[in-house]
Amino acid sequence: MSVNIGKILGIPIRIHWTLWFVFLLIAWSLAVGYLPATYPQLSVTMDWIVGTVSALLLFISVLVHELSHSYIAKKNGLPIARITLFFFGGVSEMSQEPQDAGLEVRMAAAGPLTSFAIAGVLGGLWYIGGLVGFPIAVIAVLGYNALINGALGAFNLIPAFPLDGGRVLRGSLWRSSKNLLTATKNATRVSEILSLLMIAAGLLLVVATADFVNGIWIIFLGWFIRSGAETSLQQTQMTEALHGITVGDIMTKNPLTVNPSITVQQLVNEFFLVHPHGGYPVVQNDKLQGVVTMSSVRSISKERRDFETVGQAMVPFQRIVTIGQMASAADAMQKMAQKQIGRLIVTDGDTVLGIITRGDLMKRTKMSQDLGVQSAIGR
Numbered sequence: 001m002s003v004n005i006g007k008i009l010g011i012p013i014r015i016h017w018t019l020w021f022v023f024l025l026i027a028w029s030l031a032v033g034y035l036p037a038t039y040p041q042l043s044v045t046m047d048w049i050v051g052t053v054s055a056l057l058l059f060i061s062v063l064v065h066e067l068s069h070s071y072i073a074k075k076n077g078l079p080i081a082r083i084t085l086f087f088f089g090g091v092s093e094m095s096q097e098p099q100d101a102g103l104e105v106r107m108a109a110a111g112p113l114t115s116f117a118i119a120g121v122l123g124g125l126w127y128i129g130g131l132v133g134f135p136i137a138v139i140a141v142l143g144y145n146a147l148i149n150g151a152l153g154a155f156n157l158i159p160a161f162p163l164d165g166g167r168v169l170r171g172s173l174w175r176s177s178k179n180l181l182t183a184t185k186n187a188t189r190v191s192e193i194l195s196l197l198m199i200a201a202g203l204l205l206v207v208a209t210a211d212f213v214n215g216i217w218i219i220f221l222g223w224f225i226r227s228g229a230e231t232s233l234q235q236t237q238m239t240e241a242l243h244g245i246t247v248g249d250i251m252t253k254n255p256l257t258v259n260p261s262i263t264v265q266q267l268v269n270e271f272f273l274v275h276p277h278g279g280y281p282v283v284q285n286d287k288l289q290g291v292v293t294m295s296s297v298r299s300i301s302k303e304r305r306d307f308e309t310v311g312q313a314m315v316p317f318q319r320i321v322t323i324g325q326m327a328s329a330a331d332a333m334q335k336m337a338q339k340q341i342g343r344l345i346v347t348d349g350d351t352v353l354g355i356i357t358r359g360d361l362m363k364r365t366k367m368s369q370d371l372g373v374q375s376a377i378g379r
């Protein structure tokens with residue numbers, strides 16, 4: 001879905017496939033619509049060159065916007081897993097929510113402020129360029145990008161999750177109420193109202209003016225905000241519900257383990273077809289060697305499964321993610337999110353103590369919520 005294009009500030013930058021499509025769409029719409037209408041003196045070839053350069057500059061601006069969030073996060077010790085650029089702009093994927101309200105506000109506000117700063121610089125150059133007589137193609141690039149960065153900053157200030165404005169709102173509510181969960185609930189409510197208004201406005205636009213493009217665009221944005229708010233609320237509820245619970249409290253103790261010398265086919269027959277687990281620790285002489293999962297099996301072709309051993313198919317010890325039993329359940333959740341995996345082996349050195357899965361965390365969260373208890377349970 002996404003390709004890596006490198007690292008900036010130590011953060012992997014990825015491009016989502018939808019971005020290529022949107023890049024072409026923006027370059028095209030500039031070349032055939034906006035530019036001929038605004039600068040009729042440009043040739044068709046120049047329209048395309050200016051359109052392409054402007055689209056490219058727009059994506060660089062979006063990247064700088066995202067990097068501004070990441071910079072504040074990193075400076076305050078908050079890890080950023082990766083930045084993914086996709087059709088709306090970008091997403092900085094935090095593997096951890098900010099620990100204090102002030103940081104959340106500063107981090108969220110950095111993005112729109114950066115966009116406004118870019119708009120200011122480009123707008124200034126555009127103005128000077130007009131006075132001293134820059135080539136019209138350069139003026140066109142500067143003018144468009146000044147406008148679009150201003151719009152980007154303004155759009156992100158809408159107080160709705162997962163937009164920056166929504167984070168500023170939540171951070172401010174959090175600062176005054178001192179309660180993250182209440183702040184998130186209230187901020188989510190605002191997001192939901194805004195998203196419903198956007199969906200209604202989009203529908204109205206389609207029905208009343210037959211403006212399908214803008215109407216569907218607004219409906220889509222409304223839907224995006226709604227689902228983002230929902231996810232954020234769930235994540236906060238989970239963190240709250242898991243408060244004070246350690247990995248040792250909810251892990252499965254003494255899990256079934258697999259010997260590295262058996263074949264992959266034996267593993268399928270004797271483990272995957274018999275037990276309901278999606279993965280097993282591989283252990284020899286009481287020492288953890290690695291982890292074998294359904295996808296390790298899938299990576300071995302059917303014909304080879306009688307010959308290859310679990311030791312050859314497993315994810316080796318050096319590359320697996322483990323956690324200690326005294327770590328908090330919330331840490332386990334963050335680790336899984338960060339590494340995009342569904343289970344962690346609980347170890348003491350190279351001894352396996354247990355296994356903890358995303359399902360265990362969800363079950364525990366649900367139980368705490370059903371009982372209406374948040375922090376005290378389990379301790």
Ligand SMILES: [Zn+2]
Nearest residue numbers: 111112156164
């Ligand atoms: Zn932002």
